Amino acid sequence: MRLVVDLNRCQGYAQCAFLAPDVFAMHGEESLLYNPHADETHRDQVLRAATACPVQAILVDDMSDASAAAGDIAGREGPAGVR
Amino acid sequence: MSGDGALAWLRREGRIVIVGASLAGLRAAETLRKEGFTGSLTLIGDEPHEPYDRPPLSKQVLLGHATADRTALPRRLALDAHWRLGVAATGLDMAAKRVRLADGDEVEYDRLLIATGVHARPWPHKSEAELDGVFVLRTRDDAARLQRRLAASPRRVLVIGAGFTGSEIASACRERGLPVTVAERGAAPLVGALGGVIGRAAADLQREHGVDLRCGIMVTALEGDAPGRLRRAHLSDGTTIDTDVAVVSLGATRNTEWLAGSGLGAGPRGIACDAGCRAFDVRGIVTDDVFVAGDVARSPHALFGYQFLSLEHWGNAVAQAETAAHNMISSSSERRPHLWVPAFWSAQFGVNIKSVGVPSLGEEVIVAQGSLSDRRFTCVYGYQGRVIAAVAFDQTKWLEFYQRQIESAAPFPPDYPSVDRRPEGLRPVPAEFPDPSLPTHGPSVTVSGYSPTDQRITFVPAHA
Numbered sequence: 001m002r003l004v005v006d007l008n009r010c011q012g013y014a015q016c017a018f019l020a021p022d023v024f025a026m027h028g029e030e031s032l033l034y035n036p037h038a039d040e041t042h043r044d045q046v047l048r049a050a051t052a053c054p055v056q057a058i059l060v061d062d063m064s065d066a067s068a069a070a071g072d073i074a075g076r077e078g079p080a081g082v083r
Numbered sequence: 084m085s086g087d088g089a090l091a092w093l094r095r096e097g098r099i100v101i102v103g104a105s106l107a108g109l110r111a112a113e114t115l116r117k118e119g120f121t122g123s124l125t126l127i128g129d130e131p132h133e134p135y136d137r138p139p140l141s142k143q144v145l146l147g148h149a150t151a152d153r154t155a156l157p158r159r160l161a162l163d164a165h166w167r168l169g170v171a172a173t174g175l176d177m178a179a180k181r182v183r184l185a186d187g188d189e190v191e192y193d194r195l196l197i198a199t200g201v202h203a204r205p206w207p208h209k210s211e212a213e214l215d216g217v218f219v220l221r222t223r224d225d226a227a228r229l230q231r232r233l234a235a236s237p238r239r240v241l242v243i244g245a246g247f248t249g250s251e252i253a254s255a256c257r258e259r260g261l262p263v264t265v266a267e268r269g270a271a272p273l274v275g276a277l278g279g280v281i282g283r284a285a286a287d288l289q290r291e292h293g294v295d296l297r298c299g300i301m302v303t304a305l306e307g308d309a310p311g312r313l314r315r316a317h318l319s320d321g322t323t324i325d326t327d328v329a330v331v332s333l334g335a336t337r338n339t340e341w342l343a344g345s346g347l348g349a350g351p352r353g354i355a356c357d358a359g360c361r362a363f364d365v366r367g368i369v370t371d372d373v374f375v376a377g378d379v380a381r382s383p384h385a386l387f388g389y390q391f392l393s394l395e396h397w398g399n400a401v402a403q404a405e406t407a408a409h410n411m412i413s414s415s416s417e418r419r420p421h422l423w424v425p426a427f428w429s430a431q432f433g434v435n436i437k438s439v440g441v442p443s444l445g446e447e448v449i450v451a452q453g454s455l456s457d458r459r460f461t462c463v464y465g466y467q468g469r470v471i472a473a474v475a476f477d478q479t480k481w482l483e484f485y486q487r488q489i490e491s492a493a494p495f496p497p498d499y500p501s502v503d504r505r506p507e508g509l510r511p512v513p514a515e516f517p518d519p520s521l522p523t524h525g526p527s528v529t530v531s532g533y534s535p536t537d538q539r540i541t542f543v544p545a546h547a
Contacts, residue, residue, distance in 0.1 A: 004156055004157055009137070012435065030435035030477045031435040033143050036143070037155070
């Protein structure tokens with residue numbers, strides 16, 4: 001599965017690194033490194049991380065609600081867009 | 084047909100062509116569909132790959148945590164688009180509304196979006212650039228080639244130019260345990276983008292991580308052996324460095340050559356457009372059907388005195404593409420200006436660097452929080468008595484506050500007490516940006532004056 005993190009928005013809360021450690025890792029104090037093409041076996045992990053991100057910076061493929069777009073305030077407010 | 088009728092027709096069955104199939108092109112296409120455009124949509128890209136993300140190329144990919152061919156951008160909705168990938172646009176006929184392609188084909192449009200981005204500035208000496216072991220890093224193919232070479236444990240890597248890309252490459256090499264020399268023409272790494280004060284902190288950071296950093300120096304020649312493999316670099320101080328890998332990181336050049344003679348206001352500095360992303364022609368008249376977004380655009384920004392800004396930023400590509408796409412299928416009263424506050428990030432040597440505003444406009448800088456020597460600080464830049472930018476090393480949490488300060492033209496130096504203010508942050512000091520007529524590696528933000536048809540270029544390439 002494909003994903004991208006808006007690192008302008010990322011504040012380094014590291015929730016993703018706890019919830020999906022196979023895909024996201026902190027690198028130093030605040031930098032986030034992630035695998036932009038996560039293995040399908042990690043899909044549930046990644047979706048949990050995307051949902052939990054306090055600043056909703058993680059965008060993944062296959063969003064059921066296209067309005068959950070980066071830059072779309074409505075889409076940022078909840079996990080509705082994440083399947 | 085009335086104006087409204089024409090717009091309704093365009094939205095229903097018009098032809099929109101997007102030249103440039105990277106981040107800006109993809110996001111524009113998605114926005115067009117999301118906003119109800121049902122006509123024909125064509126994306127033209129010179130690379131054979133579907134849109135992919137570039138920031139991981141100099142970080143995760145070089146570190147071996149991700150592979151270069153697996154950074155394709157996630158898709159948010161089905162685009163129902165015609166993809167013309169692996170074929171470059173070679174010309175534009177604005178009167179006939181046609182884009183010419185490298186394979187001889189022509190594509191007609193009713194609305195055109197140009198998002199052709201930039202390419203890495205190549206090493207100026209062609210025969211030296213062709214040596215085996217000389218690399219640039221911009222595309223996923225570049226990254227795959229470089230990653231393969233780094234994995235083969237070269238005896239040393241020479242990075243030419245210590246801008247953000249060069250510094251990230253050096254960081255990745257050190258993390259892989261490779262000996263690295265960085266040659267920078269300016270006084271310090273990142274000096275063109277962030278100035279001398281933070282530049283010195285960046286220099287210390289590199290040296291602490293074992294980089295052989297050489298500033299105020301130019302690489303004058305790259306020398307190969309008989310089979311054409313890089314062996315040695317010659318520096319302007321008369322010394323040489325034995326190396327089998329050199330990564331040329333001298334900034335980027337805007338992809339506008341294909342527009343030469345088209346009548347569009349396009350030059351080496353980019354394509355001028357209004358705040359609504361409509362391109363200017365060479366007469367300084369705004370076009371009705373040609374729009375611009377992303378790294379290739381230069382557009383006036385209200386927060387920065389309406390000067391034209393060129394921004395090589397991921398976030399700008401997203402925001403400008405969304406605005407351009409919206410405006411392409413909207414009536415003039417519904418159009419929006421592109422008012423995004425510049426912001427970018429870099430990760431290097433374990434430090435997260437983030438910026439808001441336009442640091443290179445800064446005359447003075449103050450360390451508002453933290454300490455340069457701790458490599459954990461927030462610097463605030465002032466221009467004509469107002470806050471114009473802020474840059475944080477591992478202090479992301481402050482930037483949102485300073486973004487609001489920039490947006491509200493808050494006074495500089497800041498007239499409020501702040502937490503974690505240290506003695507070094509009690510008064511502003513000169514920001515120490517190099518003379519822009521003597522660029523180092525090319526800053527990622529360029530302020531390019533007021534004229535929409537300004538085609539001057541001030542970069543003076545190094546002479547051997």
